[in-house]
Amino acid sequence: MEENATETTPIPTMSSNTAAETILVGFDWGTNSSCIMASTTGSNDLLTNEIIPSIVGYAKEGLLEGILPSDKTVLFGKEALKYRIYCQLQRPMRNGVIDDLKSASDYAGHIKEHLPEGREYRAVIGVPARADQIARENVRTAVKGVFDKVILIPEPFLAALGYRDESRLKEDGYIDPVNNSLFIDIGAGSSDLCLVQGYYPQPDDQISIPYAGDAVDAELSKEILQKYPDSDLSIHSVIEIKEEHAYMGPQKSDIIVKKIIGGKPRTLDIGYEIGQSTLTLLDLIFEGVKQEIAKANPDSVPELLQNIVLTGGGSQIKNFAEVLQKMLEDDGYEQPKVRIIGENYKEFVAKGAMKAARAAKERQWQTLID
Ligand SMILES: Nc1ncnc2c1ncn2[C@@H]1O[C@H](COP(=O)(O)OP(=O)(O)OP(=O)(O)O)[C@@H](O)[C@H]1O
Ligand SMILES: [Mg+2]
Structure with a gap:
């Protein structure tokens, strides 16, 4: 096994x-x-x-020749998305x-x-x-x-x-992420937290929360629809808005988004709604981080607190690391340091x-x- x-x-x-x-x-x-x-x-x-992209498109029945490239019956990734109106799209994965x-x-x-x-x-x-x-x-x-x-x-x-840079392992001051860190991977379907302390993690070292980017999308759709009941944004538009504007922390009141709705240009003033859509995710991650810290060997915790790393697409939400770090500080943890892995998280x-x-x-x- x-x-x-x-x-x-x-x-x-x-x-x-x-x-x-x-x-x-x-x-x-x-x-x-x-x-x-x-x-x-x-x-x-x-x-x-x-x-x-983790998506498969199955050609709809009765399509004319020449509509799909090489008249394929199954398309994948970007091609499936490009020809989405001629396909039945299927996502193989859900919640990770x-x-x-x-x-x-x-x-x-x-x-x-x-x-x-x-x-x-x-x-x-x-x-x-x-x-x-x-x-x-x-x-x-x-x-x-x-x-x-x-x-x-x-x-x-x-x-x-x-993330480990083997060429720097001997360098003074290089913090080896595999030695003692807490990794938080916020994807589309799940948010996974894992203590990484020098060995392959055991089940107890990990937490998986079936709440991540997809759930934020659903939350944001709901918030926008509440404010603008006649806005009929596709989930793709909602995701676009999220990926450009999503933030954590103090409420922003100045996010104006322009979208074509029903063929007509509309201006949506949704700073508050965007802020609301990420609140549950932040709370769940904060609770998860506290649980993980509580599980770690007490002697390892001071260093662990210096090595909290956010990764996955959710790590790109603006101010996520800063806000999470502040919440940990306010909760009494000694000088926690939360960083994001970078734009090339994928x-x-x-x-x-x-x-x-x-x-x-x-x-x-x-x-x-x-
Ligand atoms: N700039 C951004 N701001 C907010 N969310 C973003 C941003 N960029 C990507 N995302 C979101 O991150 C999620 C995708 O992240 P990622 O690619 O890590 O997921 P995944 O590995 O496919 O999913 P999982 O790990 O759950 O199986 C999507 O919900 C996407 O909308
Ligand atoms: Mg992932």
Whole structure:
């Protein structure tokens, strides 16, 4: 069982026991989008490094020839979104786990098209913190026939591993994120918190909250509709507004958004509504952080407080780190420091998965049998 193998294994070193022709894959399978990296064993060069929206489009019945590119019946990622009016769109994932096995298998098959043919494929796949046996089994089922061997590892841990800069480990003052940190990955479907303290996290080190970007979208839609009952914004417009303006902290009264509604330009004054839409997320994360700190060894807490890292798309909400840090300070924690991983947040889980794949021992790989 790879769970046992990963749970008891110390942080990987950069050595590998896999065959030369094998393709190693790092796969962050997100609710909203996925990041995939691949290389051959023994090489640090990436063959693939792509972000693909986690969506599959099945062509509607009765479409005329020439409407869809090459008259495809199944489209993926950006192409599915581009031709969305001619397709039935299906998201394989919900709340961070597989929700629809058929589209999940199709999506995984599509990922393989980005890799060289005819090799052995071994993938380290990120799963939400505390993913249960059913969620894990669904991942294995979906990638059967696509990858030959897999290891499933919690996403926040992979983010920490991906964020680690091995070239600076000996540097004075470099804070190794894998040593003692709290990673908070706020995605579309789930927010995952994970203590990373030098070993693969145990289930108790992690919290997964099924509330993240998608829930903020629903909240914002509701708030806007309450203020402007005749505004009929699509969820895509709401997400656009959120990604541009979402904030935490003191209420902003000066956010004016222009949208075309029913073919007519409208001006929406929604600073307050946007502020309201992120409140629940902030509260849940704050509570989660306190729970995680309470679980850590007391001697590790002073350093842990210096290493609270926000990642995932939700980390891009303006002032998130500052506001969370202030809440912790006001609650009496000693000089907490909350930072965001950066704008390129999307690549860290897959990067960590690549590192874990390169370092994995033969016995850690779980063979998938058709
Ligand atoms: N600038 C931004 N401000 C607020 N939210 C943002 C911003 N950019 C992206 N997001 C949101 O982040 C979420 C996507 O994050 P991410 O790509 O980390 O999720 P995911 O990995 O696909 O999902 P999960 O980890 O839950 O399976 C979406 O809800 C998206 O709207
Ligand atoms: Mg994610």
